[in-house]
Amino acid sequence: MTAAAGSAQGSAPVAPDRPASPARRVPQPAWDVERERPGLVAFVLDALASLYGVPAPAPRREPVEELVLTILSQHTSDLNAGRAFDELQRRFPAWDAVVEAPVEDVAAAIASGGLAAQKAPRIQHALRRIRAERGGYDLAFLADLGPTAARAWLTRLQGIGPKTASVVLLFCFGLPLMPVDTHVHRVMGRIGLVPPGTSADRAHNLALGLFPAQRVYEGHINLITHGRRTCTARRPACERCPVALRCRYLHPTAP
Numbered sequence: 001m002t003a004a005a006g007s008a009q010g011s012a013p014v015a016p017d018r019p020a021s022p023a024r025r026v027p028q029p030a031w032d033v034e035r036e037r038p039g040l041v042a043f044v045l046d047a048l049a050s051l052y053g054v055p056a057p058a059p060r061r062e063p064v065e066e067l068v069l070t071i072l073s074q075h076t077s078d079l080n081a082g083r084a085f086d087e088l089q090r091r092f093p094a095w096d097a098v099v100e101a102p103v104e105d106v107a108a109a110i111a112s113g114g115l116a117a118q119k120a121p122r123i124q125h126a127l128r129r130i131r132a133e134r135g136g137y138d139l140a141f142l143a144d145l146g147p148t149a150a151r152a153w154l155t156r157l158q159g160i161g162p163k164t165a166s167v168v169l170l171f172c173f174g175l176p177l178m179p180v181d182t183h184v185h186r187v188m189g190r191i192g193l194v195p196p197g198t199s200a201d202r203a204h205n206l207a208l209g210l211f212p213a214q215r216v217y218e219g220h221i222n223l224i225t226h227g228r229r230t231c232t233a234r235r236p237a238c239e240r241c242p243v244a245l246r247c248r249y250l251h252p253t254a255p
Ligand code: SF4
Pocket: 187, 190, 191, 230, 231, 232, 236, 237, 238, 239, 241, 242, 243, 244, 245, 247, 248, 249, 250
C-alpha cells in the first residue's frame, strides 16, 4: 500500500502557512513538542498501537517503482493507482520504453489512475532526469545520502514534493521521514504534535526527529488509520479515542 496516498478530500482544520513579509517577520522559536509536552510522542504512538497494533513492514519495491507508483497515487485511491501501475508495466516492460513513448501513450496506459494528462509527463520527466543524472534508474545511492539530502535530491524532480519523496525514502530504505498526507496532517494538527496553522509542507520539516527513527513507519501507518477510522475530517469520534486525554482539539491546554 502506498500509505501516504491519502485522499485529497477532508481538508485539515489547520490553516496553511501565510509567509510573513520580510519587513515584519518575527523570529520563530524552534518547535520542540517534547520540551513543551514531555512524553507526548510516545503516548500517542503507544495509544494508537493499542488500538490498531504495530503494522508489519510493507513489502519493499524497487525505489523507482515506488516513485512511479506514488506519483500515480496522487489524488486517487491505492487501488486505482495499482491498476494504473500494472497497466503501465504491461504496456511498457522497461523504463526506457516509458521515457521514449509519446506522452499520450503513457497517459492512455495510466488512465485508470486519474489525472493522466498531468501524471504522464511528470513520470516521464522524473525518469528522464534520473536516467540523465545516474545513467540508469537505480536509486539505491539515496540511502547513503541521509534523510534530508535524499529528500532534497528527489524533490528537485518536477512534480515530486516532500510527501512523495518521503514515501519512497521511508518505504524503500527505512529513512526516518514522515510522509504528511491529509490524514497525518489533520491528526497531528488536532493532537498538537505540530503548532496550530502548520502547513503540510512545514509539517514535513517539523516531523524530522519528532518520532523515534524506528517508529516513523509505525507512526505513519497508524496516523493514517486513525484519520480514516476515528479522527475523521468531519466528525472525529473523540469518545472512543485513546489519545483523547492529551489531545489539544478536546483540551486546548492539555499537557
Ligand atoms: S481526541 Fe478526537 S480530535 Fe483528538 S485525536 Fe482523538 S479523535 Fe482526533
